[in-house]
Amino acid sequence: MIKILFVCHGNICRSPMAEFVMKKLVRDLRDSNPQASDFEIASAATSTEEIGNPVYPPARRMLARHGIDCSGKTARQMTVADYNHYNYIVLMDQNNLRNLRWILPRDIYEQELAQYRDARESAHIQDARDSQAGKVSLLMDWAGKNRDVADPWYTGDFEATWQDVNEGCTALLQHILKNS
Template identity: 30%
Template sequence: MKKIMFICLGNICRSPMAEYVLRDMAAKRGIVLEVASAGTSGWHDGEYMHCGTADILDGLNIDSRDFISSKVTRDDWQYYDYLIVMDNQNLVDMEKQFGKSRKLFKITDLLPENSPYDHVPDPWYTGNFVETREIIQQCCNELLIQIQRGIL
């Protein structure tokens, strides 16, 4: 069973959305994964996700009531097979903490080269949770395809 952690800045918008979307997509396809999320900052440790993210997940009929924000730890690096970040700054922050590794990459690296997205915009700033959902769903779909094919 693959163990995947999604990482963003505060762990209240993008990474929890990716966590719950991937869990739901994997379950519907009969793929067993362990999925979690965390933030690089720890600013929101112990908090629930942003209401915009919760609304998106509710709209997808995904229950997220058990979510609690947390910060990435050294134990996470050891435990998870893949740590998947949402943007370039998250990648830089994680590489500073853990070094470069095949197990650490940006989620949009899963998209085709002609994709207009090289990161997942933070809806905390953009306010566009729908755009975030659309990008995350595309990336999670590709992630599952690569897992099924044995690429990851």
């Protein structure tokens, strides 16, 4: 089973959008190929400030506009158990990477950070990710872009976030299918 955890600061905008976009991509894949791998997909926060809150209304409306229902999703914080459980820990931005230091044991955090930085220095992040043992990545790296997912909390531009999330999730899924 392929297990993916998407992570952002509050788990009310970007990471739930990525969670539900990836779930839709996987559903579509399974519709055309019932033998496709099983997936477990979730999202979480690095902070505690939004725990228990639903997906932010503009993010929920953007998903609904594209036929995706996220009802019932509430924010939760990532745990060490999540790190141990998931194959892929996919972050939305560099701040999320730094904030993992408050969640993961120091030795695991430092190892993941070193492996991530080694991969990031590669000209082709996907090629480097194929050869490393780390679980942590940034979503836009999978699309070959050295930048964060647009944060609609500050910009109000949920369309830009939608585009980034779709591009990153599609590229991540292609990587997984190629390597599974």
